[in-house]
Amino acid sequence: xxxxxxxxxxxxxxxxxxxxxxxxAVKFVSRNDQYAKFKKEDMAVGLELGLSACLMFIxxxxxxxxxxxxxxxxxSDMLNASPIDGIMASKIQSQAQLLSSNIASSGWLTFFxxxxxxxxxxxxxxxxxxxxxxxxxxxxxxxPLIFGILAIISVMAGxxx
Amino acid sequence: MTAKKFNKYKIYDLxxxxxxxxxxxxxxxSLTKFVNLSNNLSTLMISLSLIVTFLFGFYSxxxxxxxSRLSRTKRIFLSYNQDMERDAIKIKNELRNKGAKVWVAKxxxxxxxxxxxxxxxxxxDADSVVAIIGNKFSSNMxxxxxxxxxxxxxxxxxxxxxxxxxxxxxxxxxxxLREKRQLGIKELLDAVT
Numbered sequence: 001x002x003x004x005x006x007x008x009x010x011x012x013x014x015x016x017x018x019x020x021x022x023x024x025a026v027k028f029v030s031r032n033d034q035y036a037k038f039k040k041e042d043m044a045v046g047l048e049l050g051l052s053a054c055l056m057f058i059x060x061x062x063x064x065x066x067x068x069x070x071x072x073x074x075x076s077d078m079l080n081a082s083p084i085d086g087i088m089a090s091k092i093q094s095q096a097q098l099l100s101s102n103i104a105s106s107g108w109l110t111f112f113x114x115x116x117x118x119x120x121x122x123x124x125x126x127x128x129x130x131x132x133x134x135x136x137x138x139x140x141x142x143x144p145l146i147f148g149i150l151a152i153i154s155v156m157a158g159x160x161x
Numbered sequence: 162m163t164a165k166k167f168n169k170y171k172i173y174d175l176x177x178x179x180x181x182x183x184x185x186x187x188x189x190x191s192l193t194k195f196v197n198l199s200n201n202l203s204t205l206m207i208s209l210s211l212i213v214t215f216l217f218g219f220y221s222x223x224x225x226x227x228x229s230r231l232s233r234t235k236r237i238f239l240s241y242n243q244d245m246e247r248d249a250i251k252i253k254n255e256l257r258n259k260g261a262k263v264w265v266a267k268x269x270x271x272x273x274x275x276x277x278x279x280x281x282x283x284x285x286d287a288d289s290v291v292a293i294i295g296n297k298f299s300s301n302m303x304x305x306x307x308x309x310x311x312x313x314x315x316x317x318x319x320x321x322x323x324x325x326x327x328x329x330x331x332x333x334x335x336x337x338l339r340e341k342r343q344l345g346i347k348e349l350l351d352a353v354t
Contacts, residue, residue: 012210017214038228040222040224043217112187115184119184123181145217150211
């Protein structure tokens with residue numbers, strides 16, 4: 001099970017695509033369908049996916065920062081102990097370095113995710129609608145959907161580091 | 162033509178486009194840091210997801226039409242003249258009891274709304290249009306039937322009173338409720354559900 005969940009097929013293909021499909025299904029089944037059939041507008045879940053990815057990434061980065069604080073505390077305790085276990089201390093230090101490096105790049109990814117979200121929502125508002133109720137296929141549905149999937153993939157990749 | 166098209170866009174529209182391009186480039190650069198691109202499986206899966214998503218979005222209009230056809234619940238647009246309202250309500254209730262979703266203008270139209278737009282959308286959503294024929298045939302009914310014809314919808318004329326069958330549906334097989342009413346209603350239910 002763990003092998004399956006950490007597999008690239010699951011992380012980068014099954015999870016993002018099934019998230020989009022579930023998002024579409026939830027959007028469709030939760031609206032009043034008394035008078036309307038399934039429409040292409042139900043497939044416009046890209047912005048929701050992008051926003052979820054952004055918020056998820058912030059929470060997971062905070063989790064990583066907490067892990068870094070804990071790792072530094074362990075390292076500090078280890079260096080204060082006598083005698084110092086050099087091999088273990090070196091291992092924990094490299095762990096702390098990796099976490100610091102990830103947190104440093106997380107800031108950029110968060111910025112790019114929110115920048116994209118702002119840009120795409122503006123584009124959809126201006127050019128994503130064909131009429132009052134109908135969205136355009138490319139700017140209204142496809143571009144936000146690709147951005148949402150890309151955001152989820154990047155969050156998955158960032159988290160698994 | 163091209164100049165007109167370009168005039169539609171404003172220079173500040175480039176700001177969201179620039180933001181999107183920067184964001185996508187940034188996300189891809191972050192991805193190259195997080196994902197080992199020499200791992201062919203990861204790169205393949207990321208590319209595959211993006212291609213599938215593109216196709217999914219690009220063909221969303223066709224996909225949604227195909228998916229809506231899979232729905233078993235039938236949607237019916239009820240077209241009638243004001244003087245036939247009582248009979249139309251009876252038919253509506255019988256169809257709803259059978260599980261069909263029936264669109265009736267009186268229930269849906271609100272003051273200030275564009276009648277043409279809402280009627281066109283409703284007919285577009287419907288699987289079939291049931292036209293209730295009485296003594297009179299209004300211009301509204303004529304409009305609804307024309308739209309249904311234009312959209313290639315199934316039109317089922319239901320004759321309640323002995324009036325002339327309108328010319329734009331005179332070639333269609335109708336259901337006669339003038340004499341064997343129960344049999345006619347059964348026939349209608351079978352035809353639409």
